[in-house]
Amino acid sequence: MAETENTDFQAKAADLLSQFERILQSDPLIDEIGFVHPSQFVKLNEELGSSKSATSEITGNEISEFWLQDHKLGISTQILHPLYIAARNTFMAATRKYRSSCNQDDQTMAGNSLCGLSNSLNVVESDVMKHSRALLLLSCDFGTAWNSRKFILSKKQNLSIYLDELLLSKLVLSFFPKSEQAWSHRRWVIKLLVEKGHSVEEILKKESELVERIAEMSKMNYRAWNHRHWLVSYMSREQVLYELNETRKWAALHVADNCCFHYRRRLLLIILAESSCAEINSSLTLRIYQVWKEELDWDEMLIKRYIGREALWIHRRFLSVCWMRHFTTDHKKFNKEGGIKLDFPFFIENELNLVNSCSFISNEDFEDFQAQATCSGAYLLWLIKNCPNLKVDDKLRTYNLNTLLKKACPERYLLWDSLTDSIESSD
């Protein structure tokens, strides 16, 4: 490889790495990191009204390849290649040394200890931690570096080390919000923290906040929301209800983010599953009924306000099917309790009105209205498919619905034909 032939390159790379690691050590509170074109450094300094960032004092260089202010660290895009090569080589060497020392240490322990060796092991151990940190901030999914940290951590008892690890993962996610390894490492640490007796409530609160902040800057981030899903298994019923309430505002501000709506579906299903164990007229069942009704009304309001948002209609598909399966079968029992209007024809009438009001398109309409018509037509198909008892006007059922869908979304004509065919043949 060219890089090993060039000693200048190597010397420069090693120097950059040591500068980088000194900066990381000097400010343990760095909470944001980014790769920045060097021309931006000048601008950043101008904004601050200063000619240099804090890094010049740390590195001793007047002109630095790094920029640090208010715990935000910028790395010049021009040094990424040599810096990465140095970080990778140094880390790989350290981790090899550490693993072979561990083996050696095990053998010596068996033959009655040598603390000299254990001391040297501590040095290598902190080297691995230092270099893997630098490497992961450059290459977030370098699995071997995360693993080497897990290996060392699994021998430790001190909770604060685990909390530090959450900070590192958070820092990596500030720049690489989709990093699968950083999320996975977080879960590994949290599992251990919970096992060691750390407060679950505190973890849940902080993790929910983190996911929300990251979801804000990285839209429809599957990995971030998956992390929040994973936390659900640690939640009590009160916490599930709390989360449902908490995410409502965020969802209303991000109506295209299907991830958040799916998360709400998950929470709703948990509540629903609990209700099937509860007494039918219990206050819990009524509360669940109210939650569902509120969700349907809220979703309808959003659909009317934000035209053509697929995620809102997908949410409605879910809500209606659960509603029909779960509540309308027991409506007599519900009606007895507190005047809730719960009959099936009433529900369907409301849905058909919604579809009608959303399915009008003229030739001059914008794309959003076309999307709204497509979604509403597909929603009606969904209701018909999922509810064989549904007696919708024959005209609406077949010819008109197919025509509407083909007009609103001609590119999916094969799908619409196949779906309407399969409905007609099942009649």
Next chain:
Amino acid sequence: MGELATEKHVQYILSVEKRKDDFQSVVMEHLRMNGAYWGLTALDILGKLNIVDADEVVSWVMSCQHESGGFAGNVGHDPHILYTLSAVQVLALFDKLDVLDVDKVTNYVVGLQNEDGSFSGDIWGEVDSRFSYIAILCLSLLHQLDKINVEKAVNFVVSCKNMDGGFGCTPGGESHSGQIFCCVGALALTGSLHHVDKDLLGWWLCERQVKSGGLNGRPEKLPDVCYSWWVLSSLIMIDRVHWINKEKLIKFILDCQDTENGGISDRPDDAVDVYHTYFGIAGLSLLEYPSLKAIDPAYALPVDVVNRIRLGKRHAI
């Protein structure tokens, strides 16, 4: 409509392997094994695998194997089930599965199955329905599927199914085309497709096609060439591929080519990479684009490679 720039793509794939002089080309080195699978399978579909030195590739692949039997993404890295499958697939492409110590690889994969039937990606325990597919495919290629608890493995995959007909990465996780491919693939390889509501899932998958003809991975997302593979292969496995507009999808993929320097990108005019180049070519193969080798939707390998392996089993018996 333009045509597939076969020669350019071959040159592009070969050049990716040699480039090491900038950050972008070295920073993905931890998953080089996946890269090898993408690049080499693409070459094979294009009918150009013979220009690669098979011995060199095989010896590099084997240098990534660990004591545990698992493979790493590159020499000196830790093993993971993701790279283990890619290693086995690359060896299969070259008809070199016989260099493997089958028991050793099998033991590695079998050791990752959990009590609930799911699979961890490595010793650190992260669970994902993708790993179930990988384990099942890896063992199928080695004729060792009977070494795991298939029933439990299938039950776990089925538990990742959502009410929309799709599948997520864990039970309750959001439906995602990539995860759907893995779950449907796992069910197809174990003869368990009866667990899938084909009309419902087919509907969800076809709604991924957007105006430009391209497919997205989830609702409200932009189209991306890689979903040509994940969505199409799933549709084929559940026999609903005739519900999609194939002509528009072919055009979308061809529009994502860099016709000057080769390679395919996620969307028209974006930067190309080997991952999207493979999925674009594999997608076109599923769409029966002329002069491409056919690819198997569940094994994610050329059909002739899969047939060779199946035949191998018959001979072994």
